[in-house]
Amino acid sequence: MTSVDKLAFDPVLAEVLEGLKHLYAEMDRGYEQVAAHYGFECTGCADSCCLTRFYHYTFIEYIYFRKGFAELPESRQAEIRSRAEKYVETLEQIESQAADGPFRMMCPLNESGRCILYARRPMICRLHGVPHEFVPPGRSKTVFGQGCHKFAEKCGHLPYFPFDRTRFYMRMSEIEAELQKKLGVFHKSRKTVAHMLICDEVNSL
Numbered sequence: 001m002t003s004v005d006k007l008a009f010d011p012v013l014a015e016v017l018e019g020l021k022h023l024y025a026e027m028d029r030g031y032e033q034v035a036a037h038y039g040f041e042c043t044g045c046a047d048s049c050c051l052t053r054f055y056h057y058t059f060i061e062y063i064y065f066r067k068g069f070a071e072l073p074e075s076r077q078a079e080i081r082s083r084a085e086k087y088v089e090t091l092e093q094i095e096s097q098a099a100d101g102p103f104r105m106m107c108p109l110n111e112s113g114r115c116i117l118y119a120r121r122p123m124i125c126r127l128h129g130v131p132h133e134f135v136p137p138g139r140s141k142t143v144f145g146q147g148c149h150k151f152a153e154k155c156g157h158l159p160y161f162p163f164d165r166t167r168f169y170m171r172m173s174e175i176e177a178e179l180q181k182k183l184g185v186f187h188k189s190r191k192t193v194a195h196m197l198i199c200d201e202v203n204s205l
């Protein structure tokens, strides 16, 4: 069995991983431009979005993320994995009870309000917070999304400044398709950051 960490350092995947790095940089520039327009800064938020149960749907992000994780000292990895195990255990308990209400638990990578793998954080962690729009695949109607509650508090009175995520989603899907072709995997990933930290084998991709 091949480990995800091995894949992360496989030269065959270097180009496709580089493509994701560029896409992330483009997203960051887009987000910064929009945030600057509103004068919105993501600081002083007690209800951190890192408490949100986000699922991530691409293998490319999973592998890219694990590359950064593999570079941390082993003792740090063990600490973080132990928090990730706790997270998954709690999430499974809540889901098995089909409990109402949103699941809120701090992401195992967040320490004192900071993301340990900030440069490798997934797409949704980069784009969350400001109002946006996108056209879902195969549809023609634009979907609009609100900013986070902090945005509503600080900047909710301001007129919408266009932030179209469609190009990011489309490029992500192209990169993912390229990766899946190389791996011979043709289904969707669905993992929280905690799952991405504790699953190791390609079979569990």
Ligand code: SF4
Residues within 6 Å of the ligand: 049, 050, 051, 107, 108, 109, 110, 114, 115, 116, 117, 118, 121, 122, 125, 193
């Ligand atoms: S990966 Fe980083 S930015 Fe994303 S939820 Fe976890 S701590 Fe927050």
